[in-house]
Amino acid sequence: MLRGLLSIIPKGVVSLENATAIYSSSIIIKRSICSTTPLWKKKMPDRPAPIDEADFTEVFLHGSGPGGQKINKTSSAVQLKHIPTGMVLKVQATRSRTQNRKIARQMLAERIELLEKGKESRVAIVGETKRKKKSSAVKKSKRKYRLLAEEKAAKAGKENAQENFEEDALDDEGVNPEDMESPRQDSSKIGGGF
Numbered sequence: 001m002l003r004g005l006l007s008i009i010p011k012g013v014v015s016l017e018n019a020t021a022i023y024s025s026s027i028i029i030k031r032s033i034c035s036t037t038p039l040w041k042k043k044m045p046d047r048p049a050p051i052d053e054a055d056f057t058e059v060f061l062h063g064s065g066p067g068g069q070k071i072n073k074t075s076s077a078v079q080l081k082h083i084p085t086g087m088v089l090k091v092q093a094t095r096s097r098t099q100n101r102k103i104a105r106q107m108l109a110e111r112i113e114l115l116e117k118g119k120e121s122r123v124a125i126v127g128e129t130k131r132k133k134k135s136s137a138v139k140k141s142k143r144k145y146r147l148l149a150e151e152k153a154a155k156a157g158k159e160n161a162q163e164n165f166e167e168d169a170l171d172d173e174g175v176n177p178e179d180m181e182s183p184r185q186d187s188s189k190i191g192g193g194f
Helices: 002-008 016-025 068-073 097-120 122-172
Strands: 056-061 077-082 088-091
Touching: 056 097, 077 097, 088 097, 097 122
Parallel strands: none
Antiparallel strands: 056 077, 077 088
16 A cells, blocks of 8 residues: 555655655544543532441331322332431332332432531532522523513614604604695695585
8 A cells, every 4th residue: 555655656755664654654633532521520429328237227118199009008118217316218209119228228328428528418519519500590591581671672772763763853844744744635625626
């Protein structure tokens, strides 16, 4: 292939030894996808570690609410009591007991971390970022509708200004637009009625 490329180049311009160096040093740039997290994005704290099984008691209760007779008959709701803090947590997110157990353990770990770390816990940080995003969206929405209202008022003001200008021009001439007759006049008013 290199010899084929060299056949295009006039003889005597590039020798074979230099040609390999020239062609091997060229870089072909291709587009690629980067899957790493951007440096400017803050890293969220790790999820809280699971709580030791000896620190809480687990009870399964009959469910209630939507889900039909099945939810009322089975003991799929999970109640966890954290013994050191006395915190009681009841979870009935799904109809599945295993999913409810998993969700309850995760929620208990998050609540205990919130008690221990306060504003530095993952739950508090996630809540704060959600609050900031929501307030930013509300501000953006208010700004958008305020600008639309201002544009609408400016457009209406411009049309009113044009109408006022025409009325002022007629008033300056001393002619009342209501007294002006239309181009079609009665034949009785023109040249005496025959």
